Amino acid sequence: MKRLLKGAGLLLAALIVLVGALALGGRLWAMHKRERVVNVAVAAADLPTLEGATAVQRGRYLFESRGCANCHGPDAGGRAFVNDGRGMELAAPNLTRSGVVARYEGRDWARSVRHGVAPGGRPLLAMPSEDYTRLTDADLAAIVAYLRQMPERSGGEARIRLPFVVWVAYGFGLMRDAPERVDHGLPPAQPVAEAVTAEHGAYVASMCVGCHGAGLEGGRVPGNPPHWPPAARLAPGPGSVMANYPDADSLRKLFRTGLRPDGSRVAVMPFESLARLNDVDVQALHLYLRHGR
Ligand code: HEC
């Protein structure tokens, strides 16, 4: 009996050592992955430089309604947008002229925002570039025009602090960083008129794919905390949550209030941004989500 117990004890100790070694290996591999250099061919060699009130106004609208302000702060000065008090802290950097983007040129904006790769080939992690891969040249340039005329802010460094197990998961490829999530072969969208059409709706919906899936089929949001509910199916067909949103007005109410038609609260969605979507964008989005293209 004693020998049996001793054997079991040894086995357990060996197992613990093995798991520990695996975890450490995953953590080291995560560091290695973070330090790799990612080469992407940037589709737009150079973005057009836009100036003037129209571009700035469009840029401001996009910055506020497409999620940038949610994470980078309404003044673009950078801020923490996740801090769960248990080792997970995410802060997006200062995007004003005095921030990390001080020396950015057109192609740097395209590489970071659309592909998740910072200058020098540094992979971004939490930045949801997969939602912005399809931004048109004109829209990306408008965002840049808006940021370039924002009052400068000081500080506002990016911070990525994750619990050990999350780093291990990243090391083993269970959680992917921005360039791993982006489909780098997708060209920027061709501009379509801003109007209540399914084509324009599809363009607006390209900011929903990171969470709702490339085909808006819904399901678990990859790489996010286990307590997040799965994203709803938005694509037309059986099980589409859009059955509960018969008209554009009901969708607008969801975006403005964060509440379902039955009054219950919807989790996770970036309502601070979505509340800013204008009527044309919401109506076009609704048309596209209900009927497809
Ligand atoms: C969910 C939060 C989130 C949203 C939404 C978001 N960002 Fe970011 N962004 C980040 C974080 C965090 C980083 C820091 C790097 C990382 O992810 O590893 C970052 C990095 C960047 C960088 C790269 C800076 C560098 O290191 O060179 C740029 C540029 C940028 N974001 C622009 C934007 C723009 C423009 C938008 C909207 C179209 C946007 N971001 C939306 C979180 C976000």
Ligand code: HEC
């Ligand atoms: C940061 C991730 C994220 C983004 C970005 C996001 N969603 Fe969601 N969405 C979710 C999650 C998660 C749920 C499920 C929430 C729940 O069940 O409480 C959800 C639920 C929904 C629902 C169903 C609400 C209901 O009645 O249950 C609709 C409609 C929706 N999203 C539309 C959109 C649209 C349209 C966009 C883009 C304009 C978008 N979402 C962007 C994560 C996201």
